[in-house]
Structure formats: structure tokens, C-alpha cells
Amino acid sequence: MNTPKSRDNPVIMKLESPEFRSLFTKELECLINLFKKYNYEIRIAGGAVRDLLMGIQPKDLDFATTATPIEMKKIFETENIRMINANGEKHGTITPRINDKENFEVTTLRIDVTTDGRHAEVIFTTDWLLDALRRDLTINSMFLGVDGSVYDYFFGYEDLKKRRIAFVGSAAKRIQEDYLRILRYFRFYGRISDKSDNHEEITLQTIKDNAAGLSRISGERIWTELKKILEGNYAGDLLLKIIECDLSEYIGLPHNANVEELKRIWKQSGHMKLNAITLLSALLNNKEDAVNLNARLKLSVFERDLAIFLTEHREFELHPKPLLPYQQIIVKSKTKPLVVKQYVLELLKYNNSPHMALMETWEIPNFPVNGTMLKEKGIDNGKRMGLILQELKNIWADSKFKLSTEELLSKVPIILEKFPQKKK
Structure with a gap:
């Protein structure tokens, strides 16, 4: 378990990398100055911080702020800045379009009050540590100030350097807040870890204990995560580990998944990049398994027919x-x-x-x-x-x-x- 660091000293370093500096477009500078003008703090949050600390240029930027959605709307309305994607407001997210050129998703700091394993009822807060506590993995729980200060409440940077994937605080609690985090664990393991099988047994046991929770998650959401796992590093090894954790029946795989066939295909694939559904199909025994997989995951027509084709002609x-x-x-x-x-x-x-x-x-x-x-x-x-x-x-x-x-x-x-x- 990762206990929180002192809230009095969460800043662990100052980032000055070229990747960080390249983020500061005229539009981002404008956004930052607006929040400064109205005395609200804004920081880069989550995955972008992780990527920057790894020397990777982030594809997307998410921002967190102490301003509530109402306060943000007031700022942007006062400054005649257009807002888009009104659906995000109930989750605390406002998306301004700065200079009619660049969109920024800015979300109010939140605390989960109640969760059902899929959705959460939230209240807003100004406490950065409490918002970090509701995030899934330590490596995704850091914030980055616009001055380059890295705020790390749960030793995320140390885990990142160790290539360690760990849940924030209690793994069971984080998973039970959203059972899709089980698959997110494996996805980020494939992205971050430098070894194919370096999992912590206590984490795997917690995943196994909570496997049935995935039955509450829609097939579309499961397939989105599973597909990223299968397209990432150690795909075959992670798929075998997913089966070992008794997840098969909850993600559309047969209870008697063809593990030996998967091992054979994964071993011989070498440098080849297999389509996600191609690798997954190795676990299917027949056309019926492919039909059942589609019923659970809501595959595209191409993916469904490819799975059927492979089981019939391999x-x-x-x-x-x-x-x-x-x-x-x-x-x-x-x-x-x-x-x-x-x-x-x-x-x-x-x-x-x-x-x-x-x-x-x-x-x-x-x-x-x-x-x-x-x-x-x-x-x-x-x-x-x-x-x-x-x-x-x-x-x-x-x-x-x-x-x-x-x-x-x-x-x-x-x-x-x-x-x-x-x-x-």
C-alpha cells in the first residue's frame, strides 16, 4: 500500500524538460493567465505528467483546478470565451476553446462520495491530495504546476522509476470504485513495466478476489481497455495472466480457453504485430466461442467476422x-x-x-x-x-x-x- 506523503511537502522536483516547455502555446498561456487573474490554481493532471516524467511528449493534456464548474463558467463567460462539450459539466469538466483555436479540458478537484463499481457521485473540493487519492494508479496520481513543480502525494515518481504498477492506497478500494481498473492495471503494466512478469502477488490476488465486478462493466468499455492491452507490450503474457486471475468469464472468453494455442501463437509471433482480435482468437475453440465473445464485447463487424474466420480456418x-x-x-x-x-x-x-x-x-x-x-x-x-x-x-x-x-x-x-x- 502506498501511504500518502506529507501534504506540506508534496513537491518532489522542478521539471524543465524540452517536452514540458513545448506545451506552452499562446493558447495555454492565455488559459493559465485567466486562472491567475481570478485567483484559482490550475495544474496539469494524470497521464500527461507521467509521460513528461518519462521524457515522452503527451498526446493529450488534462487540467485540474480549484475552481468549481460554476466559477469556471463565470470566468469564461466574462471573458467571452466559448465553451464546448456541455455534457462534461456534471462531472466537473469545462472545456473552453481559447482563441477559437485550442480546446482544454479543465476539471474541478473531486472526492468520490458513493460508487457502484461503474459510476461515482462526486463532490468538489480544493484539496489536491484528496483528488489524488481518488485516482487509480500511483503513476497517474501526480500533478504538474505551470511552473514545472511536480506534486506527488503517493510516491508515483518512485514507482515510475522502478517501472512498478501499484494502486493508490488500498487496491481493493480503488478497484471497487470502478472495476474497469482491473484492466487498466494490465494496460499500464504493458506500457510501463520493463519485465513481462514482475507483478506483485498481493495485487494479483486482489484482482482475482474482485474479478466478478467486471460483470457490471459494459462490453464496449471492456473491449476498449482489452484492445489496448493486446496492442501493447507483453500482450500474450498479460492475456495469460488475465486468465490466471479468473477474468475469462467476465470478459467474454470461454471457461475452457485454449491456453496452449495462445502460448503457441504468442511464442511464434516474434516481431510480428498481430491484430488484437487475432491474438484473442487463439483462446477461442470454435465459432460459438467467437459469437459469444462478440455478444459480450460488442466487437466491430470486421473484428467479429475475423474472429469467426480464424476459428474456422486456422x-x-x-x-x-x-x-x-x-x-x-x-x-x-x-x-x-x-x-x-x-x-x-x-x-x-x-x-x-x-x-x-x-x-x-x-x-x-x-x-x-x-x-x-x-x-x-x-x-x-x-x-x-x-x-x-x-x-x-x-x-x-x-x-x-x-x-x-x-x-x-x-x-x-x-x-x-x-x-x-x-x-x-
Whole structure:
């Protein structure tokens, strides 16, 4: 547990890095001067502080202030500054647009009064330590003054130097405030840690004890975090640790997740960057598992269909022409060929195939028959024509794309027997 440092001396250092100095645009200077003018303190908060201390240019800046939302609105209205995103006000966030050029999210210091594991009822405060206490991880609980002063109440900088991921105060309490923090722990472990398996057992046990809380979290929020884990460092190792912590059933994975397959895929992936859903699919046993995963996580159509595709095609027999079976799958598919080609490329990555480069450069051949040709043969029913075209496409693919237009059209009478014209 990280006990708080003295509130009388939370400043641990003065930051003067080029990354810090580059933040000060004319718009940010204007924002800072406004808060000074009205005697309210403003500091950079959370992840941006962590990134700056690591020498990383932050992508986003979040600010915290002692001013309440009402007080901020009064400032900006008085100064004729436009505010956007009114929905943030109930959470204490006001977003001014300075010089009609740059937006800044500024949030009032808060204390969580009640939480249900997903949402919190808050009250506003002017106490920086109390706001730091409600944050998830020590490395995310620091503030940075506009003069470069780093305010660290829970030894976040020391944890950052050790590449240690620890919850602020009581891990159980932080998790129970928002169960999504379980996955945030693993995400930041992948970002910060310099070892693939250097977790503290007490933290993992606390996560395991609170695993069921993830059932309260929406699939969309879970997938947002899980996807970042799978796209980060140690993705396979962290996924195995997630399973060891009994999280599978709460995040859409089967209870009998295919752990050995994941280990195999992760070991052989080497330098390759697998799509998040590709790596996750290694744990699925069949199409039903993929359908259940989608039901829980609300995947995109591409992600859902890729998961199904991988579970259906990952075990392929050896072929004298290794790419031909995949090329036939692409052409025969009822889905757009270019989309299916993407599925095949992920499948080849999944199996660490040496033929990926050849597949990437392979151009999908043009099918030599079209609807106009079939109309000339008296086939004008849309649905029936679609069935016949698909049948011809299958025949063409099986011929290794060699049959000509004439040869394919000669097959139409035989195919018509399979799809007779319905009597009106």
C-alpha cells in the first residue's frame, strides 16, 4: 500500500524538460493567465505528467483546478470565451476553446462520495491530495504546476522509476470504485513495466478476489481497455495472466480457453504485430466461442467476422501450392474479396506463414462472368442469378481460375437444374 506523503511537502522536483516547455502555446498561456487573474490554481493532471516524467511528449493534456464548474463558467463567460462539450459539466469538466483555436479540458478537484463499481457521485473540493487519492494508479496520481513543480502525494515518481504498477492506497478500494481498473492495471503494466512478469502477488490476488465486478462493466468499455492491452507490450503474457486471475468469464472468453494455442501463437509471433482480435482468437475453440465473445464485447463487424474466420480456418492442411486454398477462399466468399483478403493475411500472420508477402502482392483475379451475360441466357431473377453466379464462382475457383467465360457459361444449364425457376 502506498501511504500518502506529507501534504506540506508534496513537491518532489522542478521539471524543465524540452517536452514540458513545448506545451506552452499562446493558447495555454492565455488559459493559465485567466486562472491567475481570478485567483484559482490550475495544474496539469494524470497521464500527461507521467509521460513528461518519462521524457515522452503527451498526446493529450488534462487540467485540474480549484475552481468549481460554476466559477469556471463565470470566468469564461466574462471573458467571452466559448465553451464546448456541455455534457462534461456534471462531472466537473469545462472545456473552453481559447482563441477559437485550442480546446482544454479543465476539471474541478473531486472526492468520490458513493460508487457502484461503474459510476461515482462526486463532490468538489480544493484539496489536491484528496483528488489524488481518488485516482487509480500511483503513476497517474501526480500533478504538474505551470511552473514545472511536480506534486506527488503517493510516491508515483518512485514507482515510475522502478517501472512498478501499484494502486493508490488500498487496491481493493480503488478497484471497487470502478472495476474497469482491473484492466487498466494490465494496460499500464504493458506500457510501463520493463519485465513481462514482475507483478506483485498481493495485487494479483486482489484482482482475482474482485474479478466478478467486471460483470457490471459494459462490453464496449471492456473491449476498449482489452484492445489496448493486446496492442501493447507483453500482450500474450498479460492475456495469460488475465486468465490466471479468473477474468475469462467476465470478459467474454470461454471457461475452457485454449491456453496452449495462445502460448503457441504468442511464442511464434516474434516481431510480428498481430491484430488484437487475432491474438484473442487463439483462446477461442470454435465459432460459438467467437459469437459469444462478440455478444459480450460488442466487437466491430470486421473484428467479429475475423474472429469467426480464424476459428474456422486456422487448421489448414498442407497443399502443394500453399496459397491456392486461401486464394480460393477469397474468391468463393460471399463477403467482399478485399475484406476476406485481410482476414487471410491475419490468418497467415497467426500461423507465422512464410507466404505473407506473396499474399499481400497477389491481385484478386477478375471473375469473367457477370449478370448481363446471364440475362442473355434468360436468367433475370435477382436472387436466382446471385445463386448461379456464386456457383459459377465456386467452379472457377476450383479450376484454379483457369476456366474461360465460354467454359463457365457452358456450365449454366447444369446449374439451372439445381436452381429451377419458381412457377408464378
